[in-house]
Amino acid sequence: MELIQGNFGHKGNFEVVVREGEKLRHYWRNNDVSGLPWNRRAIFGDKADSAPALIQSNCGHKGNFEVVVREGEKLRHYWRNNDSGLSWNKRAIFPGQQTGPTFCLGTVLLSIMVISGAIIARMKLK
Numbered sequence: 607m608e609l610i611q612g613n614f615g616h617k618g619n620f621e622v623v624v625r626e627g628e629k630l631r632h633y634w635r636n637n638d639v640s641g642l643p644w645n646r647r648a649i650f651g652d653k654a655d656s657a658p659a660l661i662q663s664n665c666g667h668k669g670n671f672e673v674v675v676r677e678g679e680k681l682r683h684y685w686r687n688n689d690s691g692l693s694w695n696k697r698a699i700f701p702g703q704q705t706g707p708t709f710c711l712g713t714v715l716l717s718i719m720v721i722s723g724a725i726i727a728r729m730k731l732k
Contacts, residue, residue, distance in 0.1 A: 608660045613669060614688075623658045623673050630654050630675060630684070632694070650694035651684060653677040662688075
């Protein structure tokens with residue numbers, strides 16, 4: 607599980623995606639409201655069998671959320687359009703490897719590694 611501070615809200619909400627069984631669930635915490643409540647969002651994905659890696663890319667105006675998770679022997683990419691609809695979308699699947707691909711999300715390079723069953727994502731600007 608990874609916690610990020612996104613750019614929603616004045617202070618930037620906390621965002622996290624966790625595995626619930628074979629599905630993924632998005633939670634967010636409103637850092638602008640008294641009590642700092644956590645909110646449960648959509649459930650998405652299928653056949654997830656690792657903790658997801660989460661970043662906020664610079665794709666789109668607001669910056670999409672990007673998730674990579676292991677599904678069996680493969681790595682799956684999901685993304686959420688933060689400019690419109692806020693729905694999660696299933697994208698590319700990569701062959702399973704101990705060290706995964708590096709791929710471009712706009713002007714962001716995302717490197718994927720699997721270490722002891724956990725997906726580690728590293729992001730850098732091009």
